[in-house]
Amino acid sequence: MGYIKRREKIYKWMETESLSLVMFQDNEERRDTAIRWLTGHPGDALLFLSSDKKALLVPWDINIAKLYASCDFMTPFMDYALDPVKALESSAERFKIPVNGKIEIPSRTSYPDFLQYVDKLSSYDIICRRDGVKSKVEQLRMIKDNEEIRIYRTLSELTNQIIDLIEQNVRDRQLKTEMDVAAFIEYEARKRDCEGTGFTTLAAGPERSFGIHAFPSYTAAPFAGTGLSILDFGIVLHGYTSDVTMTFAGGKLSKAQEERLDLVEKAFHLALSKVKDGVLCKNIAQSVDTFFKKSRLSMPHGLGHGIGLQPHEPPFLRSRADNEWKLSPGMIFTIEPGLYDPVEGGCRFENDILLTEKGAEVLTHSKIVRL
Amino acid sequence: MGYIKRREKIYKWMETESLSLVMFQDNEERRDTAIRWLTGHPGDALLFLSSDKKALLVPWDINIAKLYASCDFMTPFMDYALDPVKALESSAERFKIPVNGKIEIPSRTSYPDFLQYVDKLSSYDIICRRDGVKSKVEQLRMIKDNEEIRIYRTLSELTNQIIDLIEQNVRDRQLKTEMDVAAFIEYEARKRDCEGTGFTTLAAGPERSFGIHAFPSYTAAPFAGTGLSILDFGIVLHGYTSDVTMTFAGGKLSKAQEERLDLVEKAFHLALSKVKDGVLCKNIAQSVDTFFKKSRLSMPHGLGHGIGLQPHEPPFLRSRADNEWKLSPGMIFTIEPGLYDPVEGGCRFENDILLTEKGAEVLTHSKIVRL
Missing domain, CATH: 3.90.230.10 (Creatinase/methionine aminopeptidase superfamily)
Known part of the structure; x- marks a missing residue:
């Protein structure tokens, strides 16, 4: 499947939006098959795409991910104690996102969770919007x-x-x-x-x-x-x-x-x-x-x-x-x-x-x- | 099942929290079985509980609701064109929620949706929090x-x-x-x-x-x-x-x-x-x-x-x-x-x-x- 090609389209879009990092989330409570569309990974995971065109997958089940996923890096979600805020903090460090760099979190992020991201990642510009990367992926997938x-x-x-x-x-x-x-x-x-x-x-x-x-x-x-x-x-x-x-x-x-x-x-x-x-x-x-x-x-x-x-x-x-x-x-x-x-x-x-x-x-x- | 008894517990809690109205949401994207626990209705729906101890169910499938649900009022979700914000506006009017009355919306409400609720229902005090009614129901259900x-x-x-x-x-x-x-x-x-x-x-x-x-x-x-x-x-x-x-x-x-x-x-x-x-x-x-x-x-x-x-x-x-x-x-x-x-x-x-x-x-x- 053209996973790399698909991600290229998102990287290109990120440039026009001046985004340093975007985050996707797929879990039992709420599915987001964008991760499967972008990497092939079929289960619970977080996915981070960076402005330097790298994809970091954070799967719940690393064995399944190894079998299915196309990505540049992989870290088990358990390494962050299944905490998405911690995973984002670590990912922002790994990709050396600059101070005030724009990071888009999933549009489905609840208001209480949003407050926590903003609090814990206060040196970045955290964005959560309806017409962001989710819409972009939806448009492409349509x-x-x-x-x-x-x-x-x-x-x-x-x-x-x-x-x-x-x-x-x-x-x-x-x-x-x-x-x-x-x-x-x-x-x-x-x-x-x-x-x-x-x-x-x-x-x-x-x-x-x-x-x-x-x-x-x-x-x-x-x-x-x-x-x-x-x-x-x-x-x-x-x-x-x-x-x-x-x-x-x-x-x-x-x-x-x-x-x-x-x-x-x-x-x-x-x-x-x-x-x-x-x-x-x-x-x-x-x-x-x-x-x-x-x-x-x-x-x-x-x-x-x-x-x-x-x-x-x-x-x-x-x-x-x-x-x-x-x-x-x-x-x-x-x-x-x-x-x-x-x-x-x-x-x-x-x-x-x-x-x-x-x-x-x-x-x-x-x-x-x-x- | 003791649906009325369960709702009584929530009404009592609403009083201590000075809440005029609370809202629950269950849909395909994200399940919330609190509605089934409180009314017996097993499918997609919104549920509103008011401070005057009335339960309004807004089901997607009214025929199923008629068979299963215990509640005081029922309105098909289609009457609000499946728009939860519209359903809440109408429910607030029906229950004559006073200006600045406290309305709690689901904790899972996304940040972009939260902004919309606050915008459309600006005469009320819209609350969206982690330790609100969701936690209360979880505590009781445990x-x-x-x-x-x-x-x-x-x-x-x-x-x-x-x-x-x-x-x-x-x-x-x-x-x-x-x-x-x-x-x-x-x-x-x-x-x-x-x-x-x-x-x-x-x-x-x-x-x-x-x-x-x-x-x-x-x-x-x-x-x-x-x-x-x-x-x-x-x-x-x-x-x-x-x-x-x-x-x-x-x-x-x-x-x-x-x-x-x-x-x-x-x-x-x-x-x-x-x-x-x-x-x-x-x-x-x-x-x-x-x-x-x-x-x-x-x-x-x-x-x-x-x-x-x-x-x-x-x-x-x-x-x-x-x-x-x-x-x-x-x-x-x-x-x-x-x-x-x-x-x-x-x-x-x-x-x-x-x-x-x-x-x-x-x-x-x-x-x-x-x-």
């Missing part, structure tokens, strides 16, 4: 490079194989319960050398499909019986996740259920028809809102979102007026209209879309399966 | 109440059943790969009406057990062959997770491997012997450090941690000098010594401990299995 697009093509092929197997096995009554389907996906993903699932699989039978994200995410209850069942899953290859949702409609459906399935499918194609270079994401989402409104229905969640090393990342296809995301070639994102009702149940239809210079390409072939 | 202890007794019994089944099925060669074991746990947990697993199961065969948390967490690779394999898992009942680690030792072991297994087991019992009301957690952790040091070995992670609605919560059994956690009756926590080596592999032995007035009670019976 446009997938050729290697990433290659991964997504393979990943989508594997996802499609599993979609087809699920359909077949549900039809053949080999998969009968929510947990049957969830376990099947885990197996099939790992058989194909995937890292696993990108998020907890959501398998909700007819009794539970009214929740956007059913709780618990799957149980021993029947799946794909009479009524509407939702299956939302993604598998992970080299850290990148797919994200698709199938709806299974079984037995004799009510008129309202038929209508909803039809509307959701139409909403998907309506949205897809609007996917073009330069289009504002909110315009696509708003067109779907308007479409559902004609039937006096509304969707209780966003229309879609970027995917990558995280299951949800920019651009966000939401109708909020302040949503300024715009589509560009290289973006990979979901379109996932859905409708939910405590009586009729829920349905959602979701596929992954790649926008290229030539237009929208639907990578996955998820479906609404009528049993 | 001491499990009778209902929680009852849940843990049942949960431990279920966990033990699964431990025994795994041992038996590994010995019988019914579970051959890492993913076999991981899927088996998912099935057995859900069969027993558990919500699922408390964290991603970590099943690392001999080739991968050297990592504290192997990556990927499980694969199609063989499990429990010659050498050391680690299995770390927890199952969830009513939101509460267990957390145990088994080590499987297969084939002829090296002297170094034998020694490590022996040391880890002894370290566990050493730590357990020190579990008493009033003991400083760091003293227990330090005694294990000293014990391993005699054999010129060291443990690259903490000795243990509290468990509950989160897989890791206070108290933390770590040796850091600034660790001030102290054991008290009602605490439930893990003891999990481990040693890891790129050549010999890793071993870890972890059980869940309840401290009662009578002393330590080992709830789970995880084991080091010699095949």
Whole structure:
């Protein structure tokens, strides 16, 4: 992977921002896959990039880091007693950051923690901002490079194989319960050398499909019986996740259920028809809102979102007026209209879309399966 | 569950702190199970508690909230376009918070977000601090109440059943790969009406057990062959997770491997012997450090941690000098010594401990299995 190339882009940006050091943080409480994107390291860590173009990784698990990470230096986080402030102090010394040098800490740094950094590193100019290095990395990551697009093509092929197997096995009554389907996906993903699932699989039978994200995410209850069942899953290859949702409609459906399935499918194609270079994401989402409104229905969640090393990342296809995301070639994102009702149940239809210079390409072939 | 009783404790504390309103936030980016502890709602939401003893829940999924939540008012988060600042503004109006009234926002609020709250809610006194309501809730949650202890007794019994089944099925060669074991746990947990697993199961065969948390967490690779394999898992009942680690030792072991297994087991019992009301957690952790040091070995992670609605919560059994956690009756926590080596592999032995007035009670019976 082009880790060095990616870091070069950040170093260049740091120069224009006169930054001496930037810091990233990934931990259990809050993930930041920027570290994986910049070094390949897949676990908890801090990462420091210096203005003299060096990368220092401070991993929680040094053995894993040795296997996966591209960086210039490595120090176990335990050497700083897992204290990020201490790690930053030491890193600033190691890189000889000058007095009043600008150091950017993660934008997610809490206000109480921010006060501690400023207190302990008072000889530097500590910066914590929303539009800093996090946004820069997000911007870069939004446009997938050729290697990433290659991964997504393979990943989508594997996802499609599993979609087809699920359909077949549900039809053949080999998969009968929510947990049957969830376990099947885990197996099939790992058989194909995937890292696993990108998020907890959501398998909700007819009794539970009214929740956007059913709780618990799957149980021993029947799946794909009479009524509407939702299956939302993604598998992970080299850290990148797919994200698709199938709806299974079984037995004799009510008129309202038929209508909803039809509307959701139409909403998907309506949205897809609007996917073009330069289009504002909110315009696509708003067109779907308007479409559902004609039937006096509304969707209780966003229309879609970027995917990558995280299951949800920019651009966000939401109708909020302040949503300024715009589509560009290289973006990979979901379109996932859905409708939910405590009586009729829920349905959602979701596929992954790649926008290229030539237009929208639907990578996955998820479906609404009528049993 | 005693949700109202729990909230009463917070209202009482708010009075002593002269707080008009406190806010909690739980979302995908960062979980806060305080909302589940206070209302029973298991998903993304904001929660506002007012000085006139009312609880307003702002859930992402209103259908799920209606099924699970105990609260006085409920407004879908979508009504505020998923904007927490807007939700707080509206909540402050609803509860008629007086000018200059003290409002505490989550301690995790990032510095850039903090600036926005202060800007938009300038007529109130916005507070964001480390030792505020988050610590108060943590303190209360550390001491499990009778209902929680009852849940843990049942949960431990279920966990033990699964431990025994795994041992038996590994010995019988019914579970051959890492993913076999991981899927088996998912099935057995859900069969027993558990919500699922408390964290991603970590099943690392001999080739991968050297990592504290192997990556990927499980694969199609063989499990429990010659050498050391680690299995770390927890199952969830009513939101509460267990957390145990088994080590499987297969084939002829090296002297170094034998020694490590022996040391880890002894370290566990050493730590357990020190579990008493009033003991400083760091003293227990330090005694294990000293014990391993005699054999010129060291443990690259903490000795243990509290468990509950989160897989890791206070108290933390770590040796850091600034660790001030102290054991008290009602605490439930893990003891999990481990040693890891790129050549010999890793071993870890972890059980869940309840401290009662009578002393330590080992709830789970995880084991080091010699095949």
